[in-house]
Amino acid sequence: MSESQYTYHPGRRVFAAEFNDGTHTYSESDEDRSPNFQLLPTGVRANRVLVMGTITEVEDVASDPDTEFLRARLVGPTGTFLVYAGQYQPEAASVLRDLETPSYMAVSGKIRTYEPESEDGEDDDDTTIVSIRPDDFLVEVDADRRDMWIRETAAQTLDRIEGSDSENPLVAKAIDQYGTQPAEYTSCVIDALESLEVE
Amino acid sequence: MSTQASELDTAVDELTEVLDDHVDVDESDIRDELTNLVKEYQVPLDEARRSVINSYTEDTDVDPSDISRGGEDADVLVNDIEKDEEWVNVEVKVDDLWDPRSDSISQVGLVGDDSGRTKFTAFETSDLALLEEGQSYRLENVVSEEYEGDINIKLNSQTEIIELDEDVEIGDNTVTIAGILASIASDSGLIKRCPEEECTYVLSEGRCDVHGPQDEHEFDLRIKGIVDNGVEAHDIIINQEVTEELTGMSLSEAQEIAKDKLEITAVREQFKDDLVGQYLTLQATPYKGNNMINEFEFGVETDDVDSLLVRARSI
Numbered sequence: 055m056s057e058s059q060y061t062y063h064p065g066r067r068v069f070a071a072e073f074n075d076g077t078h079t080y081s082e083s084d085e086d087r088s089p090n091f092q093l094l095p096t097g098v099r100a101n102r103v104l105v106m107g108t109i110t111e112v113e114d115v116a117s118d119p120d121t122e123f124l125r126a127r128l129v130g131p132t133g134t135f136l137v138y139a140g141q142y143q144p145e146a147a148s149v150l151r152d153l154e155t156p157s158y159m160a161v162s163g164k165i166r167t168y169e170p171e172s173e174d175g176e177d178d179d180d181t182t183i184v185s186i187r188p189d190d191f192l193v194e195v196d197a198d199r200r201d202m203w204i205r206e207t208a209a210q211t212l213d214r215i216e217g218s219d220s221e222n223p224l225v226a227k228a229i230d231q232y233g234t235q236p237a238e239y240t241s242c243v244i245d246a247l248e249s250l251e252v253e
Numbered sequence: 254m255s256t257q258a259s260e261l262d263t264a265v266d267e268l269t270e271v272l273d274d275h276v277d278v279d280e281s282d283i284r285d286e287l288t289n290l291v292k293e294y295q296v297p298l299d300e301a302r303r304s305v306i307n308s309y310t311e312d313t314d315v316d317p318s319d320i321s322r323g324g325e326d327a328d329v330l331v332n333d334i335e336k337d338e339e340w341v342n343v344e345v346k347v348d349d350l351w352d353p354r355s356d357s358i359s360q361v362g363l364v365g366d367d368s369g370r371t372k373f374t375a376f377e378t379s380d381l382a383l384l385e386e387g388q389s390y391r392l393e394n395v396v397s398e399e400y401e402g403d404i405n406i407k408l409n410s411q412t413e414i415i416e417l418d419e420d421v422e423i424g425d426n427t428v429t430i431a432g433i434l435a436s437i438a439s440d441s442g443l444i445k446r447c448p449e450e451e452c453t454y455v456l457s458e459g460r461c462d463v464h465g466p467q468d469e470h471e472f473d474l475r476i477k478g479i480v481d482n483g484v485e486a487h488d489i490i491i492n493q494e495v496t497e498e499l500t501g502m503s504l505s506e507a508q509e510i511a512k513d514k515l516e517i518t519a520v521r522e523q524f525k526d527d528l529v530g531q532y533l534t535l536q537a538t539p540y541k542g543n544n545m546i547n548e549f550e551f552g553v554e555t556d557d558v559d560s561l562l563v564r565a566r567s568i
Contacts, residue, residue: 062436202555
């Protein structure tokens with residue numbers, strides 16, 4: 055199957071607990087501009103994600119005062135997504151700049167990983183930060199839509215877990231890379247669903 | 254494959270007869286032209302025939318596709334027609350009639366049979382009886398037309414319309430697409446189409462790809478976008494009628510908005526604000542990699558929390 059750089063890859067529905075553990079990214083070809091994928095711990099590749107939650111704070115984290123690089127914390131029942139918007143996501147940045155928090159938001163975008171330097175300047179710990187660039191959209195939603203997303207994401211995460219066959223190379227790779235089994239992510243699905251029950 | 258002399262004779266006779274109904278012809282001229290193409294230039298008979306018809310109708314008002322091929326046309330299902338300019342017979346039910354966009358068109362709409370639906374067009378000049386919605390017909394001598402990768406059928410002056418007593422059932426080739434509207438393409442919203450008859454190209458900076466720069470245009474409303482269900486992304490196209498329903502904005506209101514904001518793109522911006530990020534459940538007819546939307550509902554069906562919890566706890 056040939057995939058051009060123009061193929062629109064679906065925005066995976068994934069909870070923060072799984073997303074933030076998916077620190078391994080890769081490209082399937084050496085060609086210029088070939089798409090990058092995040093290997094999700096449930097053994098599926100993600101070129102983009104589509105997630106919803108509550109944005110609780112927005113901060114300009116640019117080191118240069120003349121530029122703007124906004125970081126938003128999008129909080130859900132299983133953890134927090136970091137969303138970064140700069141000059142290449144002008145629409146999302148303008149939404150974040152004037153956003154009143156807290157606010158239910160939906161975001162679709164590409165996945166980035168980076169390894170922060172530790173305090174003493176040495177890159178010795180294994181921490182990898184996974185974040186979202188809101189390349190497609192960042193919009194306000196209501197509680198009903200956010201709840202619909204949680205049910206949808208629960209179902210799709212269960213689909214991935216139930217479909218994870220260790221013969222599948224991506225599943226095998228995920229197990230090897232992260233040292234976890236896809237089934238372990240059942241607990242974050244239960245957490246997310248229980249958060250809806252309480253309401 | 255060489256063409257036999259007898260085949261050529263038959264072709265000349267037939268062609269003279271059918272052309273005679275439309276234009277002044279001379280049998281010996283037709284014979285010379287056909288013979289020249291077939292014998293001298295080794296052009297296949299079908300192509301030669303077509304070329305002669307085109308040369309005779311070039312300076313007239315006659316549409317060459319109104320001139321039927323001699324011999325029997327095949328009975329086919331509408332979605333089994335693969336080629337442009339194929340002469341066929343179909344048995345169909347009229348599913349939907351639309352408002353013609355041009356005075357030259359007497360009727361336009363959808364007909365269907367077991368294989369699904371296709372667009373049909375009938376022209377004023379053909380002077381045909383009008384088809385009724387819901388009625389089934391045998392349509393003899395209709396011609397196929399390829400448009401933007403899709404096959405439509407055209408009725409013409411050679412077409413025979415026979416009402417059927419039995420009801421033709423239309424097969425369902427619609428699909429359901431449920432997901433989040435993730436993007437709306439730039440050529441969405443209020444768009445300008447080429448004003449040339451039968452041309453529906455979208456003008457780009459006042460230019461039609463086929464007809465060149467245009468002073469006039471016809472406004473249309475549409476949404477081209479992507480619906481993302483988390484596992485697959487689907488390209489969709491929503492026509493004016495469904496777009497008006499979905500957005501609550503009519504074509505004339507869209508024109509007002511564009512005028513007020515002095516920007517035709519204001520309409521697309523409004524659609525983006527209202528629709529991107531929304532869950533939609535859509536009924537669509539697949540169309541060469543795209544999906545033409547017939548119906549919509551906001552939201553998608555999901556399992557309820559209890560059954561999802563039961564499922565999760567059983568892993």
